[in-house]
Amino acid sequence: MPPACTVFRGGTVLTGDLSQPVATAVAVHGGRVVGLDSEALDLVGKDTLVVELAGRCLVPGFRDGHIHPLWGGTETLAAPIVDAVDVEDLLGRLRRYAAARPGLPWIVGYGYPPEILPAGVGDARVLDAAVPDRPVALWSSDHHMAWASSLALAAAGIDVHTPDPPRGTIVRRGDGTPTGTLLEAAIELLEPHVPPSGATVKAEGLAVALQRMAAAGIVWVQEAALGPEDVRVYLDLAAAGRLTADVNIALRVDPARWAAQREEFLAAREAATTAAAARAADGVPGGRVTVASVKFFADGVIEGGTGALLEPYVDDPCSCGIPNWSAAELAEAVAAFDADGFQAHVHAIGDAAVRMTLDAVEHTARLNGQRDRRPVVAHTHLVHPDDVPRFAELGAIANFEPLWAQRNEVMTALTEPRLGPERSRWQYPIGDVWRTGATVSFGSDWPVSSMVPMEGIAVAVTRQTRDGAPEDGWLPHQRLGLDDALAAYTRGTAYQAFDDRAGCIRCGAPADLCLLGEDIAHLPGPQLAAVAVEGTWLAGTEVHRT
Template sequence: MKTLYANGEIWCSRGRYTEAVLVENHEIIALGSDALSAQYDEKIDLEGKFLAPGFIDAHAHPLFAGRESQGPLLNGLQSVDEMVAEVARYAAANPNKSWIIGGAYEASVVAGGDFEAAWLDKAVSNIPVVLHAVDHHTVWVNSKALELSGITDATQDPDGGSIARYADGSPKGTLREPSAIDLILSNTPVRTIEDDVAAIAWACEQYRAAGVTSTTDAWVEPGMPEAYIAASRSGALTIDTNLFFLAQPESWRSRSKDFLHFRKEIESLGEDSKLHAKTVKFICDGALSAGTAALLDPYLDDPQSRGLMIWNDDELLDAMVHFDAAGFQIHAHAIGDAAIRQALDAIEAMQRVNPRWDRRPVIAHAQLIHPDDLPRFAKLGVIANIQPLWTYLDPMNAQLIEPRIGADRNNQQYQLNSLQKSGARIAYGSDWPVTSHLPLEALAVPTHRTAPGSDKAWSPQEAISIEDSLVHYTEDAAYSNFWNKGVIAVGADADFVILNQNPIKTDISQCYVVPQPHR
């Protein structure tokens, strides 16, 4: 069946428009006058609306978002009392739960970000509660969760993680980074495949309503590939999704065979499957808000600390060389300038060791890049994965990060204009559920770089145009995932979003996604 799209503003890619698009079997087969003069079976009259490639979320956690939707809903709450009340509400509505797991709370509402178990005990004391912070590098738990996990003043901080403590050494109720968080989560009930398939289906529907036609899951742990495979087979997975298998220092060798197994199984699902597995994820450091991002110079509030370096240099290089040789893309979480340098060094060394191929390595977040390292992104072909909704001075930056690192370093974050000028490619990701998955909420933030209700731009020299952002949310995000989409061109996949008006030329706050039927 051939479908013609015409009579609207059709944005193909940077600076290019066309008057019509002809699609057959989900492939673009003609543009412009060629499309208008061809025969077709169906015509979509755009009625002056804006057609563009569908948004692509190049770094997100949709299964985590779906799971959070099944627990207490803390996102957006601005006080501990509100959060505790929501946990109490959920517990009363779900009396048969053996654990309560939810998120995502805003850590900046408490000075320093240390939340106490006793506060949660007021809501629930008889069963364990685990709540994820919005940065997903931190959890807040009640006393029962600490008790069942055996965490006491005698428990040592695990390598690469930390347990917030009172002066006497007893745990407060806040744990940071995966190795510490796992002390709690390793005791939680195993989720059913059915629950996770439902979470995936919910996430896909949220995405489709937002105009997102492809996504990634950037933190795939044991049990999650099976859920995605089941979702693909059942039809619950309705948008293209690329899985990033999580490699960790203590387990990457033993997990390597599982990554290969699941990649092969996913590849065997057939051409109609929307599931892909091309990438291995490395977490090189923590988060600036938690004081765990790895820095070249010490934190101001703790001069003895430069944050947490999750991998040592040799182990990181060994792991990257191993997975790159196996044909996996490298996707490294690196926020602090020391972690970014470590990731760049490892990728550069890996490229010297392994044969050349179209590897497209990614450094995600890339928040605080040292000036000496910024040109290395383009030189090494490293894609900077940036979260556009983070590029203004939000409460987390103003209240948690700036006091820790100072104004000068804080203002060096998210150097989008400098990266573009250097020739580096930027791919956008929402990091959902850390922040909103809605591209229209994020698209203009890198242009105005202002907080809601403010007219003071944050590091305005790093602002970029809305069309730049549209490219990063489409063409560049597709490139970073090896997808043949993200542009409107003959031979490309026909994944589209329709907006009521052109966000490049008009007030983006008045733009909205026009629903399309499932095709």
């Protein structure tokens, strides 16, 4: 065997390979792992790049099973309202942003924390006072709510006479006038009037997202919801050799026109396949782009009262939320796209949405026959105990965003009051699902929450907030051990991607690697969130280094 291109040595290597969980050295050649331990050291030649781990930790590169790089990156270029600590902080940010951009026709921002508003509801008049001369449109951190100023509502023609659209709610005052908060499909009344982001802005935003992903140690992502028109942004960046991660795109399914979308989605998949072949023939470096999945939104979110529940909300006994599909329609659509060879990726938050999704998976297998389809239930927030074993039984992947599995302000102010004590204990059953033998994958849903995997892993291991509350962890029986949490962010997501060679460090595997600044093998769980990523390699090529 020729000398290795790169050898990592002198630290702890957590391989993720059950047959050899720990190593001390790794050799890489031709984009793949070619040796471990003494075999790796024997492959050091005169031209080999030697990376001294110096007591640090090498792990498989992280793979995010649910993220929105194009949306998230583009949104970083809008008004900076993410992480506003209260309403006054948010309004101050809007005033400064608007004052610096007097020619901007709309003030748009993404990511306000809904928990800073009373019951999550924003009033248009509050925004009017901050920016009186232009429409203002803000999206919540979960993107299932929008907060609009009076000028924005007027531009969209939303007033006391506007009916609630199917699958959406215009939140109203007692006299029927809109407050300024729009839920779910009601946001679509506003969106056509907001100036769109052009291709140049999207490309700039995606570049921002790729840089952040590489800095977080991420080497593969499930781009969780795009239209066919946005696939080109990825393909252009890939053609230029600028992708620093592999990407699988899920195309968003519209409940109102899904049958017509089938041909559009097949064309988008073929375009990505053709582009990949051309890149390979030309030897263009960088990450790969596939279009192998379709995204369904089964429901909304519990904190907004739009997650679909089996029983009514405690604070609204007349409502079980807003399902975006009937059970029969979802089953029919999932089976149709499955017949076209697409992987189903379904946003399912409430227990009714999770059950409906699992029912659709079961229907699809019965109708289309057995095959390796690996359907994904995304978020898996609230699961009725009767449905926990069904993931393993049906071969469904339970995708969790582990950072959400903590009792933070969103949980105490918005979610628990709407669910009540018993159902609150059914949230994020990561440990229960793991113990059934089902595949668990982790993701971030960025820009909804931080994309940094080590922050999510810390919560998965502790079920605590950053300040260590509660002391014994929230629903501590749902915690995972460190090895299992790492596996969910690497091997589990590799399985989701149909890439069974990836997600671990073993001979023959892609050299997708992440260098952590500390040896995490024996680090206390609460300290994991602060561990820095000091290097990232995609197929042996360095894409980030501090």
